[in-house]
Amino acid sequence: MTNLKIGGVPEHFNYPWYLTLKNKEYSKENIQLRWQDYAGGTGQMCKALRDGSVDIAIVLTEGILKDIADGNPSKIVQTYVKSPLIWGIHVSASSSFKKIADLENATIAISRFGSGSHLMAIVNAHNQGWDVSKLKFKVINNLQGGIDALTKGEADYFMWEHFTTKPLVDNGTFRRIDDCPTPWPCFVIAVRNEVLKTNFEEVKKVLSIINKETKNFKKIALIDTILAERYDQKLSDINQWLKITEWNAGKPITKNLITRIQNKMVKYNVIQKKQHSGKFIKNMYL
Secondary structure, X not given: OEEEEEEEOOOHHHHHHHHHHXXXXXXXHOEEEEEEEOOOOHHHHHHHHHHOOOOEEEEEHHHHHHHHHOOOOEEEXXXXXXXXXXXXXXXXXXXXXXXXXXXXXXXXXXXXXXXXXXXXXXXXXXXXXXXXXXXXEEEOOOHHHHHHHHHHOOOOEEEEEHHHHHHHXXXXXXXXXXXXXXXXXXXXXXXXXXXHHHOHHHHHHHHHHHHHHHHOHHHOOOHHHHHHHHOOOOHHHHHHHHHHOOEOOOOEOOHHHHHHHHHHHHHOOXXXXXXXXXXXXXXXXX
């Protein structure tokens, strides 16, 4: 039995992994796949890939690209969710901020430097024409940290996935000022180089199983009701999310796609310069 550790955010995007694990589909292929939730998001998972505490991670594209560029010994093996991620821009419900322009000199709550909440704050600032070098950040580790920081006035706004934070908008904890979609596919699957070297075929089997699951995920009976109950969401919100979310379901990642994403990341000041796109990916389908 091959032991592999996998991690991702405890959000509805990763419910297909839960189903395949529940059905013991990896065990049937002689793979012991152990899932760990990473509430701290991509920054926390990049650290886990670096220190070997996770082998495979479902991470945000911008975060892992930047971290591989900075020396993370991992490769992207495929896109997981090919549609953009919708980042909500949130303030405390009692905040005096009313529109994005009000936030130019405000303090931003981020889970970690290099995380999606950090990098997308830069993208949003660039979209608004603000001076990115003057952005002020407060590290808050995870969603609960963001709630605490905004409620206590330690930070002014916080960017997190629109639907995950929707219950907090509904209950009056947050007020959403606007949304900022990623200008690239949102989630990719990254694997440590060492694991690709020693367990290439097993990783291929893992990908085959999850791709089969995501291909038919939206057709599962009552999937909207199941997700709404599990993730404390309104049924109407889950149906909207299902409508706009597209999984990749197995198409190999290409150097051309990575080049296009890098071009945008340079434009948005998320990375300073491009690197050879082959550095970031491993083609699992040769």
